[in-house]
Amino acid sequence: MVGYGNVGRAFARLLEAKRSVYPFRIVGIMKHSGTAYDQRGLPVEPEFGPPLDVPPAEAIDEFLNRARPEVMIEISPLEPETGEPSITYIRHAFANNRHVITANKGPIAHAYADLNLEARRAGVEFRFESTVMDGAPIFNLTRNCLPGCKIDGFKGVLNSTTKVVINAMRDGKSMHEGIAEAQALGIAETDASFDIDGWDSAAKVAALANVILDARTNPKAVDRTGIGHLTTAELVALKAERKTVCLVCRGRRTSDGLKLSVKPEILPDTDLLATLRGTSNFLLFETDLMGEMGTISIDPGVEQTAYGLFSDLVDIARSV
């Protein structure tokens, strides 16, 4: 495992709970502040040795050589402007013939087409179900359940942190208090400004466009406005009018090319995109054969992100 924070530990707990049926082992962990190795399987709270104090490309090669995993699970923090160092980590895992699962949308948002090609060339699997809607099926749904169906666009509310923050502000709390609530739930990005400024959503839009609309885009190409300018007074007043604000993600193929956006929209409380409370996420696809259809995830947390990694892992184990 590369990265061992909220998601990593939730995943380790899940593996422990399911070990009698799914005997996976974590043979190595590389995080910013240390490394741990054990071919017999590491416990959820292992003792860490010193970090690999070399550039990312060398660190990942050394780590993989020592840990000897079959699958690398990449869950280091999102770096929305470049997707690094995760892209380097993933590239080196493919070069070392390891399957890769990531929950980090950076690599999918910046380099999906190239990474997918490199995985194919290396004869290994590349999975990323947790990158957009935690464990709820998005990519597996479109890959496995919609044969012959063309997807022309999507819309959704995909960032749980901004939902928690907006709901807190509707109740009269400050943005700062709302962010603290999201951090206590373990759902905020390592740097929560990436949620508030819409970078997390933009990375999800770019990831969806790259995988589902066959684009070669990146988060910087998404027309992005965050929620940083919203005030508590504004949201309390909207609540009295039975309205709210949602950070809405949209992607669409048009005759003028791809239109990708992330914007706060004022919606009536009864709008489909606004009805789901808590951390709930919502994604709808526009399709030719199935009309508009999609996935809802009610109040997902890190356990569901961990489940997305787990479902990818089981899928890889079944396919090799």
Ligand SMILES: NC(=O)c1ccc[n+]([C@@H]2O[C@H](COP(=O)([O-])OP(=O)(O)OC[C@H]3O[C@@H](n4cnc5c(N)ncnc54)[C@H](OP(=O)(O)O)[C@@H]3O)[C@@H](O)[C@H]2O)c1
């Ligand atoms: N949390 C969620 O609900 C959620 C949902 C979907 C996707 N994700 C994605 O999952 C990933 C992990 O999220 P998280 O909530 O677990 O983050 P987190 O709690 O902040 O943990 C990040 C981990 O990555 C390690 N790390 C930092 N820089 C690194 C580097 N350059 N190389 C290797 N490891 C590094 C950190 O090391 P130290 O422990 O030493 O600081 C820490 O163990 C992110 O990409 C995030 O976007 C998270």
